[in-house]
Amino acid sequence: MKITVLGCSGAQFPGHNPAGFLLDGKILFDAGSLTTVLDGHAQSKIKDIFITHAHLDHIRDISFLADNIIVAKRKQNVNIISIRSVISTIKKNLLNDSLWPDFTMIPDYENAVLRYLTVTEGAPLKVNGYHITAYRVNHSVPAVGYLVEDRKNKRFFYTGDTGPTGSTWKKIGDRKLDCLIIEVSFPNRMSEMAALTGHLTSRLLKEEIRKIKQMPDRIYITHIKPQHLRVIRAEIENLGMKNIKLLKDRDVISI
Ligand SMILES: [Zn+2]
Ligand SMILES: [Zn+2]
Numbered sequence: 001m002k003i004t005v006l007g008c009s010g011a012q013f014p015g016h017n018p019a020g021f022l023l024d025g026k027i028l029f030d031a032g033s034l035t036t037v038l039d040g041h042a043q044s045k046i047k048d049i050f051i052t053h054a055h056l057d058h059i060r061d062i063s064f065l066a067d068n069i070i071v072a073k074r075k076q077n078v079n080i081i082s083i084r085s086v087i088s089t090i091k092k093n094l095l096n097d098s099l100w101p102d103f104t105m106i107p108d109y110e111n112a113v114l115r116y117l118t119v120t121e122g123a124p125l126k127v128n129g130y131h132i133t134a135y136r137v138n139h140s141v142p143a144v145g146y147l148v149e150d151r152k153n154k155r156f157f158y159t160g161d162t163g164p165t166g167s168t169w170k171k172i173g174d175r176k177l178d179c180l181i182i183e184v185s186f187p188n189r190m191s192e193m194a195a196l197t198g199h200l201t202s203r204l205l206k207e208e209i210r211k212i213k214q215m216p217d218r219i220y221i222t223h224i225k226p227q228h229l230r231v232i233r234a235e236i237e238n239l240g241m242k243n244i245k246l247l248k249d250r251d252v253i254s255i
Helices: 040-044 056-072 084-093 167-171 188-197 202-211 226-238
Strands: 002-007 020-023 027-029 048-050 078-082 114-118 125-127 130-136 144-149 155-158 179-183 218-222 244-246 252-254
Touching: 040 056, 056 078, 078 084, 084 114, 130 167, 188 202, 188 226, 202 226, 226 244
Parallel strands: 027 048, 048 078, 078 114, 155 179, 179 218, 218 244
Antiparallel strands: 002 020, 002 252, 020 027, 125 130, 130 144, 144 155
């Protein structure tokens, strides 16, 4: 498994792109920085986009990808995959023929550029030889993280945006994660804001990690607010955990 980090920022600034993790060049997790980062050729390889939740920083580039496909007259159909409530928010509020065209009807329903695919929490979907399963996390809107398992039993979990969560770690099972991509958005002094908005600080991260039965081999931090990068980096270093690394855009994770 090769994961390319298109974006891992909790805000948008030059050089800091919102969430996008590309698996093997084909399967995308979150569409915050798809068309911002990938050229037309790389965009044409994408078949499936798993969305953690319907906040704009995780979905916005679905719109521009669809437009690019039509303009290039490419025969490319992309599945937009998530739980029902997330799909319904995208349908109602983004691709609603008002804010942006409904690309599930363009050029026509049969050949549509985009297709919605609803998944059930806890039920794996088989894509490209991977088993990909949505598990509910704890954010300010309905949100899931994704567990990805390959044929060799390697597995990683991407949380998307989440605050402290009890049940998620129990549900993903006892087997060790090779890799955990988890968010930390705020510094410790902003824990009230984190609680209010469904995000983690590094102190809360430590508590989450304690809830996981077996320590993941590697832990990568995503969704940091760049305005607080220095403080958050210091706070995470202070946790004294050797297997934690802060992600940056364009990093490549091999599992
Ligand atoms: Zn969010
Ligand atoms: Zn976000």
